[in-house]
Structure formats: C-alpha cells, structure tokens
Amino acid sequence: MLNRCFSLTRAFPLCVFLFCARFVFSHDVLRGEVCVELEPVYARFLGVPSPLDSAAATQWAVEDAAAAFSGIIYGWAFFYEPGERMRGIQESLELEALGEVRPDDTRLELTDVAVRDGLFYMQADYSVTEAQKKRILAWKGAPASSVQSTGYGPLQGGDGVADHREIKAGALKDAMKKAIRGKLRINERNRPRSASGYIALSKFPLYGMRDGRWAAVAEFRMEIKEVVPFAAY
Numbered sequence: 626m627l628n629r630c631f632s633l634t635r636a637f638p639l640c641v642f643l644f645c646a647r648f649v650f651s652h653d654v655l656r657g658e659v660c661v662e663l664e665p666v667y668a669r670f671l672g673v674p675s676p677l678d679s680a681a682a683t684q685w686a687v688e689d690a691a692a693a694f695s696g697i698i699y700g701w702a703f704f705y706e707p708g709e710r711m712r713g714i715q716e717s718l719e720l721e722a723l724g725e726v727r728p729d730d731t732r733l734e735l736t737d738v739a740v741r742d743g744l745f746y747m748q749a750d751y752s753v754t755e756a757q758k759k760r761i762l763a764w765k766g767a768p769a770s771s772v773q774s775t776g777y778g779p780l781q782g783g784d785g786v787a788d789h790r791e792i793k794a795g796a797l798k799d800a801m802k803k804a805i806r807g808k809l810r811i812n813e814r815n816r817p818r819s820a821s822g823y824i825a826l827s828k829f830p831l832y833g834m835r836d837g838r839w840a841a842v843a844e845f846r847m848e849i850k851e852v853v854p855f856a857a858y
Contacts, residue, residue, distance in 0.1 A: 774803040
C-alpha cells in the first residue's frame, strides 16, 4: 500500500503516477508541486519532532523542490557497473551532480501552499537563466531518450543518513539504477562490464511509502556515452 502522498492518483496503476505530477516549463519559468507528510513515518529514525510544524514543512518542501529543479536542469554524470555474480562483481552506480539549485536561491519562489488531510502541498516556481534554459532544451533533444522507473530504499536510510533528503535520494538513485539497467538490456546483446553517460529528471519525481519501504517514481532523460564489454578486460 502506498502512502497518502500518492492519494491524488491511488486509483490508478503505479505506472501512471508520474504523469499526474504537476510540472510545467513555460517560457522562462519551471513550475512543480511537492508534497510533504506532516507526520512522516521515518521521523523517528531522524530524531525530528512529529508532526512537523509549518516552518519545518515549508523548509522540507523547499529542499525537495530545489533538488527536483537541480535534477531537471543539470542532472548527473553516471558510471554504472551491472555486476556479474560469476565474476564476483557487485552492481554499482556512481553519480556526479552537474550543478545545483540551492534552497536559498532567490529565483526559487513559493507560489501556493495548502494543507489537506495531513499533507503539506507547495507549488514552486523557478526562474531559469538563458544558460539553464539551454541545458533543459539540450536534455529534451536527441540523442537523449526517455525512461521511467520506480526505485526503493529503506525508510531509515543507510549508515550516516541524517535528513529526509538523503532518504529520498536513496530511492531516487535506485530508480536511476533500474532505468540504466533496463536501457542497457534493450540496447546490448551481452551484459557489459560498465557504462557511463548522463541522466536527468524529466519531471518532479513522486515519493511515498510502499510495502514498508520508501518509493520514488521518476521519469528520466538519459544519454549513454560509452559501453565497455567484458571482452575489453
């Protein structure tokens, strides 16, 4: 069962959740909506008061919006190893952020805030520069392809996890891993040794709890630049 942050789309299959997320790129403004649970089930793992007060909920929402705008505008460079059990190689994904929109960026504005059924909704606008607009348009063009995936992570995060963003980032990274893995399975006849390239968000991702784990539903634009076969080793 998914948590209530998916309530607007819970009557539909998981695969359509992403398309119900609000995201607009019009002229010089990016616009998206984020949802924060006022009584998050993972609050006790982070040692934060629950329910969240309005100041904390606003800060969490701003941080989520900034992270989404960063992923849409800049994305990440990635290095992926599919792993091979017989060779004792573990699957791994390394990411390098190519840029960042900070929560205190003056071009990030809150345009609408609402509380409904224990959920804090915030609509955010981000005014992009000409350079950022070119990056977004470049992501939309060839040879980048569109891939949708769902990733999961533990509610308590991992060792050293200190805040809610790291918990969500873990689930989003798992979604990226699955998106890259799926693309390679389509493109490559044999399992490669590694692959590298670039990946970015197409829209605001959706987050929620499912089967005791934190879930991220996301759509990506991806460009695989290099694939190294095992024969090269």
